[in-house]
Amino acid sequence: MTVVDDELTLVFSALADPTRRAILERLAHGDATVRQLAEPFAMTQQAVSKHLKVLEQARLISRTRTAQSRPCALDAEHLDAAVGWIARHRQIWADRHDRLDAHLAALRGDGETTP
Amino acid sequence: MTETGELTYRRVHRASRELLFDCMTTPEHLTRFWGPTGTTTPLDGITVDLRPGGAFETTMVNDADGSTYTMRAVYVEVRRPDRLVWIEAGVEGGMRTTVTFVDLPDGHTEVVTHQTNVPAAYLSAEARSGFGTSLDRFEKYVTELP
Numbered sequence: 001m002t003v004v005d006d007e008l009t010l011v012f013s014a015l016a017d018p019t020r021r022a023i024l025e026r027l028a029h030g031d032a033t034v035r036q037l038a039e040p041f042a043m044t045q046q047a048v049s050k051h052l053k054v055l056e057q058a059r060l061i062s063r064t065r066t067a068q069s070r071p072c073a074l075d076a077e078h079l080d081a082a083v084g085w086i087a088r089h090r091q092i093w094a095d096r097h098d099r100l101d102a103h104l105a106a107l108r109g110d111g112e113t114t115p
Numbered sequence: 116m117t118e119t120g121e122l123t124y125r126r127v128h129r130a131s132r133e134l135l136f137d138c139m140t141t142p143e144h145l146t147r148f149w150g151p152t153g154t155t156t157p158l159d160g161i162t163v164d165l166r167p168g169g170a171f172e173t174t175m176v177n178d179a180d181g182s183t184y185t186m187r188a189v190y191v192e193v194r195r196p197d198r199l200v201w202i203e204a205g206v207e208g209g210m211r212t213t214v215t216f217v218d219l220p221d222g223h224t225e226v227v228t229h230q231t232n233v234p235a236a237y238l239s240a241e242a243r244s245g246f247g248t249s250l251d252r253f254e255k256y257v258t259e260l261p
Binding site: 086089090092093094095096097100101102103104106107108 | 122124126128129130134135138144147148149151152226228230
């Protein structure tokens with residue numbers, strides 16, 4: 001559980017930055033090199049590389065080791081993990097309120113279980 | 116971006132704001148409904164120090180194997196019966212939960228739960244298009260929730 005939480009912390013802090021989110025959106029349309037990623041932003045390739053490093057540490061992207069240009073690719077698996085986290089939290093609140101409903105009905109003494 | 120970074124859950128209950136606020140902040144009530152499905156939250160594992168800076172901790176016991184998980188939070192805002200805010204420092208760099216109690220007609224109350232520090236990219240419509248299957252699945256999941 002701790003390992004998963006730590007990974008999620010990396011993922012969420014990586015996603016806290018709007019530039020990094022924009023980079024991920026760009027990569028969702030296809031792999032790209034640092035030069036290609038730097039173009040739409042008013043940023044140096046060096047600045048983009050820093051963002052890529054954060055995304056790589058969070059394993060939201062992977063980079064080819066072989067090609068000279070080292071194109072970046074989106075890592076959908078880790079995105080899935082974080083999305084799953086949100087879904088679980090929603091489910092926790094939904095279940096909690098179901099039980100709260102039942103508890104309130106019990107307090108009213110009508111034994112009614114509201115769906 | 117201020118709105119999209121939030122996970123929001125809304126539910127209407129047939130009870131007053133005061134009662135709902137008390138349910139959320141009294142161990143004797145919390146033990147009845149707090150823990151996730153498949154767990155129990157024993158009374159002696161609940162700490163409520165109801166003031167800004169006070170502790171809000173719940174230990175949840177897994178029904179199947181007896182393992183425990185403790186949520187450790189600190190209250191930030193305590194305003195009966197309008198609003199309750201706490202922060203879990205150890206979760207995702209600081210998870211902030213805000214619960215708002217909205218008065219509705221006929222003795223009903225809407226409880227609105229916001230959890231922030233949830234990444235905006237997952238929830239913003241603009242970002243969603245490119246992310247493909249995982250967000251599609253998430254969307255489907257959310258719309259199918261009761």
